[in-house]
Amino acid sequence: MTLLLFLAILDGLAYAAQVFMVAVGLTLIFGVLRILNVAHGSFFAIGGYVAATLGTWAAATAAAPVLALPVLLLAAVMVGGVLGPAIERLVLARIYTKEHVLQLLVTFALFMILEDVQKLVWGVQPIFQDGPVRALGQVEVGDIIYTAYQLYLLPGVALATLFGLMWFLRRTLTGRVIVAVTEDREAATAMGIDANRVYLLTFTVGTVLAALGGALASPTTSLVPGVGVNMIVLSFAVVATAGLGQIEGAMLTALLIGLGRSVAVYFAPEFEVVIPYIIMVAVLLIRPHGLFGRPELRRV
Amino acid sequence: MDRRLTLPTLAAATTVVALAIAAPWLKFVFTVALAKGLAVLGILLLLRAGQVSFGHALYIAVGAYTVAFLRPAIGEVLLLLPLAATAGTIVGFAVGLFVARYRDIFFGMLNLAFSMVFYSLLEKLYAYTKGTDGIRVPRPTIGGVTLDPVAYEWAVLVGTLALALTLGWLVSRFLASPLGQALPAIKTRETRLEFAGISAKRVLLVAYVASAALAGLGGGIIACTTLHVTPLLSYWTHSGELVFIAILGGAGSVLGPFLGAAVYELVRVYAAAAFPDAWQMILGAVLLVIILFAARGLWGMYEDLVLRKDRRA
Amino acid sequence: MTAPLLSARGLKIAFGGVKAADGIDLDIAPGEFVAIIGPNGAGKTTFINMTTGYLRPHSGHIHFDGAEITGRPPRSIVRRGIARSFQIPQLFTEHTVIENVALKVAAHGRFWRPFRPLLDAGTAAAAMRLLEQFGLAGVATARATELNEGTRKLTDIAMAMALRPRLLLMDEPTSGVASAEKFGIMDTLVAALRAERVTAVFVEHDMEVVERYADRVAVWSQGKILASGPPAAVLSDPAVLREVIGVETGHAHA
């Protein structure tokens, strides 16, 4: 029983790391732009596809094991660096003044378009590139075999991302500007902050993070049409549960979901699917603005 | 009702019937479109209050599965449809009590959560729902009469058209009432509403339950038309589709949802026929263009082109 | 003296370390028109917020017409007959002026009837009568976003009056209004209040306005009522001048 629980926690942590990587970019974007980006799942999928493509190329070179991991990061930066600014400047920048529902729907339109783009570029055959997992090898816990990728790398990257972002947002000038916009957009722009640059930067960083989530997932899972669709709902649940733009909240939520899910798989498999939603409803019942969210005071 | 709507409404209704006579397959497409239009009419109510539900496919599924579950006991459309609307109302009230307290992203996401839980239930409760295989609905009677398939399809189309006209008229009346006018007030100055002694939560709840009832009815009609229901009806992309249609049609008029639904279905059919591998991309591009260049939707375009010209003349 | 319409006793509230109210006792008699003055951030608006239920005092009690209303939600307090206006007018920006007022008229009456138009004959007439009283009939069909600040202020107050209150709390009715307009606004306002026999309290920075219109002035400083009485007496009190108005005028000229 205790062994089972211990294993469940290990699995939960690994899963939480993946959930966090999927949701953190969305949380950041939502906090600053107040746009719930439905296309986030598409960035995830494209990040995965590009990583797999690059990985297949890297595997053919002599330096295969060395290249396996850097290729993931490269893919994320490439996808985020191209798609992020392009979409923010060409599409989102035109709708910042419009109603929220239109902003949401614009990203829904992008999602529909990118969904077919993936299909046209990468086809419908599942793509799998597990070079990075092989490069890192296996770990034994008791008599259970884990992959080092899952046990060390994923949680490691998630923690690095969390602390990196916290450092960036709190200690750097750019980061503080972003936080200022998150907390009070009007006051920040009144103080002379160029909101457009903040939006561009945030959206790009968020897109890179989404693509990184996909790139990190690609060695462990098959990329198929629709792989981004499922990610969207999950990351939405994380964002709402965490509270608007709360990076630490996203981590805590990811942990809750990860552990909740793995405990469910062990002890009540039937509930696995609805775990994120149950957690979300429960949290919002008690804290209507999310785990770390504060009510936005309406000035009277 | 706004007199400016009378002419386009009659023209649209006539067009639907005329096209359905010319091309029989459109009977089905239009019936489904009008049924979705009813659900979108409910979305419109929430949009007036500035709230977006990303989970209203839940109520379509509730209505549709109500018909599917009751069909063995009740074989009459005139009973099944009110029951579908009632089921939508009941579930809408229960969920609404909870979600009406929330706004914006939380409102949207909680609706999404409820619809996804329902979707999972439809798959999980395999013994009752047959999971993704879905449930067959034998063709019911209408007014006690067993109709042949073609007559049945006509009856359902005309009945749905009549329902759309009646409910569209009622909703436009509702929107002009103090209660309906309080919806945009929730969007712009919710606190002021409270300082007028009105519970914004209760106003939103009324709109929410109405929207659930409309979607439940729409779902019932879909079940009576497709005669087969599957859990996919409640999947979140279908909720997104409803919001899509609302924006495509334009939130400015009760005619918007039906216009949007008809155009949506036709664009999808022809996009799928012309580009079977990329119809989704075409729909997405249409949506993108509408939002960027005609944010008030098709109805807004119509207003700009026709009504403004009238006023100038 | 008749029983006060509104009676506050020992109200305390603090934000962070700042004591906005530190033992406030204040009575408002029926029919009075009372001005509250004091330096910025002294807690004057907080008093309105506490009285209308938007904020809950940390301690103390508020009675209205003999009944305790402390900490009740805004909705219930409004129904008892207290309405308020806002320093920054809170209009329904998607509606026209008459619709704004009519919504408030309807809020008091047949709000929950779903299929009767907002602007049916009865409600429209009542709203129009108020608009005429406030000199707003000319902008009845203008959108709330198209108005100048003075008209917005008056609309905001007309909306509060549409609730047929017995006590009206106004937050700086003339702030942001061109000084040429302010007396016109106040004349219109006072006439309307007298016609409807509404007791009113207003927070004000403009001493000319206070002197000319208020029956009584209460001076709010550092969470306490420093002085209270007829304008002529209070405004000539050197302590008040030093504590409040000195700061105030200095502030205004800065």
Added chain:
Amino acid sequence: MAKLTRRTTLQAAVASTLALPALLPRQAIGQQKPSEIRLGISTFLSGPASVFGVPGRNAADLLIEQFNRAGGIGGVPIRSIVIDEAPGVDFLLGECRRLVQNEGVDVMLASISSGSCLAVAPLAEQLRMPTILWDCGTQRIFEEASYRYCVRTQANAVPEIVAPLLYLMKIRPDFRTLAVLNQDYAWGRDSWAIWKAAMDAVKPGVRVVAELFPRFGATDFSTEITRLLALRPDVIFSTSWGGELDTFIRQAAERRLFERSTFVLPLVESSLERVGKTLPEGVIVGGRGDHWFLHPTAKDTRILKDFTAAYRQRFNLYPIYPTFHMAQALYGLKAGYEKAISANGGSWPSREQLMDTMRGLEFAHLTGTMKIREDGQGLEPMLIGMTKHVNEYPFPVIDRMVLFPPELTMNPIGTKGLDWVRLLTPASVQRAPAEIPYRA
């Protein structure tokens, strides 16, 4: 450019709507030899199931070209119109109506999803539309209703599950514990229900140590795999497919789950090329029927070799079971038309004549022959085997093959599959034919 295309599309759309009245008489007469056979095909072109849908469509394109080069069917060329079943039943049924009533389609090949087939079949009856169910697996469809205008040209869930069970009993009769990991949707649940009922009949007392139904579309099975590693069941049964099966296999291989349990994967034939030799030897393989590009009795025939070569050349992949299912549907249709034409004295058959001929039809396809039963179900043998690594291919091939005849695995007319499997006995296993080893 884009504008032009859209306008052309719209014009075509309007024109086709208006042209409808002209099409109606053609259907009404019917008996005249048409200028072409219009074939409507519904399949998944988007979403996860396009893993099967697109190969099916590709096979159709390839074979229809081949047929047409050889004169079509009875001298009439075939033209296909493909529609996407992914958006759901309300869309699919609208599309079917459009194909039948507007495009004047003569025959429908319906659907991969069982839900789609269950919805299309009644519509086919209503529209009197000859319909071949080309890939969907549910046995319920002909058990719960009878259809005049629908037949299926492949087996169904019952033999697809009973055959691997009998194979497991033959190869490894001593197993005591079993775990299941299926996708959480109708097929996953149905296939487990059949397996469980059949297993309880042929080998009572097997302990089921875990029933895992991860969400449809799950991307990570590591928690489930940990659990399976800890439980050490003798057998792990999974009817998953597509990307999820690939993921499960990779993750299980990385964590050496294959070393601890015997895997029974009745659909893994469709994943072999993708997962490659990550899938170890000794895994029990199925492919939903009597087909494989190295089918033991057909591998040296011209027809299969040509098809495999042409398919590989065009799509750069080996054919998998949905391509064979599509081939069965097309060969079945061709055989049905040809038989009906000759029975009709050389003149073109009516829809009813065609469908009457289809019942009881025995026809040859790429890898063998099969029969359509009177109730519409297809009687197709089941090829089950075990993975083996060889040098000629970069992925596992199937060794120790057993071809289970339909008599052993298929319930008779008038019975329900789920009831019938409970009547299986340990003796059923003894009647299995001999193994056929893999030959290069």
